[in-house]
Amino acid sequence: MDQTEPAALRVALAYHEAWTGKDMDTAMKYIAEDIVCDAPAGRIEGAAAYRAFLGPFAESLTGSAMIAAYGDEERALVMYDTASPRVASAPGAECVTVVDGRIAYSRFLFDRLPFARRP
Amino acid sequence: MDQTEPAALRVALAYHEAWTGKDMDTAMKYIAEDIVCDAPAGRIEGAAAYRAFLGPFAESLTGSAMIAAYGDEERALVMYDTASPRVASAPGAECVTVVDGRIAYSRFLFDRLPFARRP
Numbered sequence: 296m297d298q299t300e301p302a303a304l305r306v307a308l309a310y311h312e313a314w315t316g317k318d319m320d321t322a323m324k325y326i327a328e329d330i331v332c333d334a335p336a337g338r339i340e341g342a343a344a345y346r347a348f349l350g351p352f353a354e355s356l357t358g359s360a361m362i363a364a365y366g367d368e369e370r371a372l373v374m375y376d377t378a379s380p381r382v383a384s385a386p387g388a389e390c391v392t393v394v395d396g397r398i399a400y401s402r403f404l405f406d407r408l409p410f411a412r413r414p
Numbered sequence: 415m416d417q418t419e420p421a422a423l424r425v426a427l428a429y430h431e432a433w434t435g436k437d438m439d440t441a442m443k444y445i446a447e448d449i450v451c452d453a454p455a456g457r458i459e460g461a462a463a464y465r466a467f468l469g470p471f472a473e474s475l476t477g478s479a480m481i482a483a484y485g486d487e488e489r490a491l492v493m494y495d496t497a498s499p500r501v502a503s504a505p506g507a508e509c510v511t512v513v514d515g516r517i518a519y520s521r522f523l524f525d526r527l528p529f530a531r532r533p
Contacts, residue, residue, distance in 0.1 A: 335525040362521060363491045363509045365484030372482045372491050374509045374521065386523050388507035390482045390493045402481060402493065404505050406454040408526040 303393035304366030307373055310391075310398060315359040315377070319350050327397040334403040355379040362386065369393060382409045422512035423485030426492055429510075429517060434478040434496070438469050446516040453522040474498040481505065488512065501528040 300308070306325050313322035323346055332339040332348070339348050358378035365372050374388040385405060392400040419427070425444050432441035442465055451458040451467070458467050477497035484491050493507040504524060511519040 365491050372484050372493055374491055374507055388493055388523050404507050406526050408530055411527055
């Protein structure tokens with residue numbers, strides 16, 4: 296972890312590395328208990344609901360690659376690609392607001408269509 | 415336009431302001447003739463095809479708001495929300511590579527599902 300990176304970017308990158316590495320316990324250390332996440336299907340509230348949303352997808356990953364990551368002390372914006380048996384290339388983007396070292400708000404974006412086509 | 419912003423971010427913001435303002439002629443000044451855009455439905459190649467892809471959506475906009483924008487001298491990453499009669503809130507994210515003041519490559523991400531549901 297590059298300590299010269301702005302604080303929110305550092306959290307976003309550490310979080311990303313953990314969940315794409317299927318280490319949800321570590322990933323959740325970067326998620327606020329009262330996280331609010333606006334995802335394509337609607338709002339997800341609270342760490343437990345968030346883990347239930349992301350955990351199964353993380354577990355299914357066969358690959359991932361960061362496309363770009365930027366941020367400052369308060370917010371970070373990342374875009375990445377993921378691979379899973381259901382969808383070979385499913386990019387995502389997250390704009391996260393970090394408070395006290397944890398992600399308190401996330402705007403989460405991905406294309407649901409390929410997942411809807413292959414249930 | 416803030417001249418202290420890194421070059422690629424400046425281009426991405428000027429481009430964004432133009433197309434969301436339905437000024438496609440100005441927007442296209444920031445698009446390379448041989449642009450390659452990887453969008454959810456596949457690759458779009460060349461400025462004419464890109465304009466045909468984006469123009470009708472731009473024309474349909476009833477609102478837009480930048481969520482976050484970051485970048486450096488070569489690349490920029492933006493996330494924004496859009497509103498149109500078809501979809502009240504359709505966020506998008508673009509990671510653009512800028513060469514000689516124009517977007518030469520774009521990774522374009524949005525959720526196609528609400529558009530597929532409401533043809």
